[in-house]
Amino acid sequence: MQNAMMPNWLMQRANLTPERPAFETDGDIISFRMLWEQVYELAGKLASLGIRKNDHVALLSGNSLDLVRFFHALMAIGAVGVPLNTRLSIEEQVWEIEDSKASWLIFDDKNHLFNSAANEPRLFHRISISQVKRQSHSEVKLQAEFSLDAPCTMIYTSGTTGKPKGVVLTFGNHWWSAAGSALNLGLTETDKWYCCVPLFHVSGLSLLMKNVIYGMPVVLAKKFDPHEANQMICKNGVTMISVVANMLRRMLDDLGTASYPDAFRCMLLGGGPAPLPLLQRSRQKKIPVYQTYGLTETASQMVTLPPEFMFSKLGSAGKPLFHGEIRIIKEDRVADPGEAGEIQVRGMNVSPGYWNHPETADRTFSGGWLRTGDIGYLDTDDFLYVLDRRDDLIISGGENVYPAEIESVLLAFPDVEEAGVIGVKDEQWGEVPFAFVHMKPERTVSEKDILDFCQKKLARYQLPVGIQFTGLLPRNASRKLLRRKLVDRLPKEFSAQK
Incomplete structure (x- = not known):
C-alpha cells in the first residue's frame, strides 16, 4: 500500500493564505508568503553545504524566527531536524548530536562556544546560523509532498529520569496531533497563540506545526x-497560550486583581499534575484553563479536558483526543474505574519508537500501546486523573504515596512559592516522604507551622518526615520539576531511596 502523501505544509499554506500573518516577534510581523520565500532561499543554502534528504541535522538555538525557518527548510529538503536543549552542557549536547548520528550542527550566536569547544575531531560538522546565511544558494528539488510515514523531527526526552532518548516523530504524528487538538479545542478566525515555551521542546514545536496547518498567527517570545505574557493576552489579542503550572502561578501573581478579556479562550496547562490550589485560583478568576496530558512520544497533547467539563471535573486531564485511546494497566490487567495503574495510550500521534534504542522501544511500545511510565486512574465517566511518575512513586509501609499530592497540599500553604517531594529510606516503613519548599519573598515560617498545616489535610503515611527550606527548585527547560536533583539538597541524616 502506498504511503499517504500530503502537500508540503508551508508551501500549501503560503498558496492558500499568502498575506495572512504567520509570526509576530519583537514588533515584526511576517506573512506566510514571506516565510515560504525565506525558507526556499534558506533550503538552497543548506543544500550548498551538502545537506540532503534523510540527513539528521541538529539545531541549537533559542526561540527565534531563524529557528522556525531552519525547521521548515529541513522539512522542505526532506532532512530530519534534531532540536537540542539550550540549557544542557556542551558535553550533553555533543552526546545527543552523536547519538542521533547528526551530520551537521547548526547553532545560533549565543552558542558560540561550539566554535572553540571540543576541538578534537567529531563525527559531525558545525556551523553558525550567520555563517549559513552567507552561503551561496544551490538549486535543490524541494519536497512538494510529505509522506505521513516519513520521519520529520527527532526530539530528545527531557531526561527527568535516566538518559535522554531520541523520539522519532513522523509527519503523520505531527499532523494528527494538530488535527486532534483542533477537534478538541476548536479553531476560530481570531485565534492567536502565544508561544513562550522553547521550540526545542515538543510543546513549542507542536505550535510551529499548528501554525502552518491551521493558518494561525503565533506570537513568538524568546523566553x-x-x-509580558499577560500583556500579550490583555493588549495584543492573544487568545491561546501553552503553560505549565509554575508559569501559570507566576502569571496569576503578576495579574493581581485584574482579569483577562473575554476573547482569551484557552490556557492550555500541561507538564504534569496541576496543584488543586492553582486550579481553584484560576477558577475564581474565571480563567479558561484546559488541563492536558501529553508526552514527547505523543507529539504533545494526548488527553485534554473539554471545555464543558472544565469545572465539574476539576483536576482531571480529560479524555483522549478524537483519534486516541487510553487504558490503565495494573498488574497485567485493565484496572477498574478509580483504580490507579500505569497510563497506556495509542493513536496516530504516537511515535513509532526511539532512535537507536530498539530494546527500549520494544518494551515501551508494546502491542501497539505506549507504556508511559505515568500513574493515573480513570473515573466512572472515563476521565483521566494523572497522579505522578511511576519512577517518583513512594511506597511507604505498602501504601502508594504520590509526591504530586503532597506538593499540592504544600502549595496551598500561603507562604510557599514552590514545593518538591521525594522518598527517603526508613527502617520501619521502607520509604517515607521528605519535602523541599521555597518560600515567597520575605516570608518566614517554621517547619512545625507547615507540618501542622499538612497534618490536617494528609494521611499519616503521607506526612513528610522533614522539610528543607531551600532556594528555587531545579527544573528542566519545559519548567518541569526535576525531583531527582533534589537528592543533592537532602540533609546528611537522610538518605534517598532511589
Whole structure:
C-alpha cells in the first residue's frame, strides 16, 4: 500500500493564505508568503553545504524566527531536524548530536562556544546560523509532498529520569496531533497563540506545526516572562497560550486583581499534575484553563479536558483526543474505574519508537500501546486523573504515596512559592516522604507551622518526615520539576531511596 502523501505544509499554506500573518516577534510581523520565500532561499543554502534528504541535522538555538525557518527548510529538503536543549552542557549536547548520528550542527550566536569547544575531531560538522546565511544558494528539488510515514523531527526526552532518548516523530504524528487538538479545542478566525515555551521542546514545536496547518498567527517570545505574557493576552489579542503550572502561578501573581478579556479562550496547562490550589485560583478568576496530558512520544497533547467539563471535573486531564485511546494497566490487567495503574495510550500521534534504542522501544511500545511510565486512574465517566511518575512513586509501609499530592497540599500553604517531594529510606516503613519548599519573598515560617498545616489535610503515611527550606527548585527547560536533583539538597541524616 502506498504511503499517504500530503502537500508540503508551508508551501500549501503560503498558496492558500499568502498575506495572512504567520509570526509576530519583537514588533515584526511576517506573512506566510514571506516565510515560504525565506525558507526556499534558506533550503538552497543548506543544500550548498551538502545537506540532503534523510540527513539528521541538529539545531541549537533559542526561540527565534531563524529557528522556525531552519525547521521548515529541513522539512522542505526532506532532512530530519534534531532540536537540542539550550540549557544542557556542551558535553550533553555533543552526546545527543552523536547519538542521533547528526551530520551537521547548526547553532545560533549565543552558542558560540561550539566554535572553540571540543576541538578534537567529531563525527559531525558545525556551523553558525550567520555563517549559513552567507552561503551561496544551490538549486535543490524541494519536497512538494510529505509522506505521513516519513520521519520529520527527532526530539530528545527531557531526561527527568535516566538518559535522554531520541523520539522519532513522523509527519503523520505531527499532523494528527494538530488535527486532534483542533477537534478538541476548536479553531476560530481570531485565534492567536502565544508561544513562550522553547521550540526545542515538543510543546513549542507542536505550535510551529499548528501554525502552518491551521493558518494561525503565533506570537513568538524568546523566553517566558509572566508580565509580558499577560500583556500579550490583555493588549495584543492573544487568545491561546501553552503553560505549565509554575508559569501559570507566576502569571496569576503578576495579574493581581485584574482579569483577562473575554476573547482569551484557552490556557492550555500541561507538564504534569496541576496543584488543586492553582486550579481553584484560576477558577475564581474565571480563567479558561484546559488541563492536558501529553508526552514527547505523543507529539504533545494526548488527553485534554473539554471545555464543558472544565469545572465539574476539576483536576482531571480529560479524555483522549478524537483519534486516541487510553487504558490503565495494573498488574497485567485493565484496572477498574478509580483504580490507579500505569497510563497506556495509542493513536496516530504516537511515535513509532526511539532512535537507536530498539530494546527500549520494544518494551515501551508494546502491542501497539505506549507504556508511559505515568500513574493515573480513570473515573466512572472515563476521565483521566494523572497522579505522578511511576519512577517518583513512594511506597511507604505498602501504601502508594504520590509526591504530586503532597506538593499540592504544600502549595496551598500561603507562604510557599514552590514545593518538591521525594522518598527517603526508613527502617520501619521502607520509604517515607521528605519535602523541599521555597518560600515567597520575605516570608518566614517554621517547619512545625507547615507540618501542622499538612497534618490536617494528609494521611499519616503521607506526612513528610522533614522539610528543607531551600532556594528555587531545579527544573528542566519545559519548567518541569526535576525531583531527582533534589537528592543533592537532602540533609546528611537522610538518605534517598532511589
